Amino acid sequence: MGTCQVTILVTSDVHGHVLPLNYGTNQPEASGLAKIATLIKREKALNEYLLIVDNGDSIQGTPLTYHYAKFQPHEPNPMMQIFNHLGYDAAIIATTSSITAWASLNRPSANPAFHGFLPISWTAKRTSRISAHLIS
Numbered sequence: 001m002g003t004c005q006v007t008i009l010v011t012s013d014v015h016g017h018v019l020p021l022n023y024g025t026n027q028p029e030a031s032g033l034a035k036i037a038t039l040i041k042r043e044k045a046l047n048e049y050l051l052i053v054d055n056g057d058s059i060q061g062t063p064l065t066y067h068y069a070k071f072q073p074h075e076p077n078p079m080m081q082i083f084n085h086l087g088y089d090a091a092i093i094a095t096t097s098s099i100t101a102w103a104s105l106n107r108p109s110a111n112p113a114f115h116g117f118l119p120i121s122w123t124a125k126r127t128s129r130i131s132a133h134l135i136s
Contacts, residue, residue: 007047011036011054015061016079023062033082040086054083054091 011033017023020032043050059065059079068078083091 004049005047006049006051007043008051008053009040009043010052011058012056014054014058014079016059016065017062018064018078018082033086037086044087052086052088054088056092058083058091059093 017032020035
């Protein structure tokens, strides 16, 4: 039986940042999916088996995501469209994501090509328990 190397790229706490800017000050910063796109492109060229996952808190936090949730929730989610374009395989929808944002993702028309969501619920007791479910 053969083996293969799987490379996993994970983003976390993107909070709707697309451009490498601090949206509050309009100053450049080393963040945003546009900056990450370069890394993803390089890794795709280097790795035959690549898994790309967002670790949550991506669908709220900027004027773009606010405008979408408030005024255009019937349209495809802009963050999911970017994830599709970049080749993400899945995204975790964290419990801190707004109910409005989550509800908009739950419609097939909102994200027609996205591979899957992994909603996570976290319960802190004496021991921590995480439950996840793939929605495809």
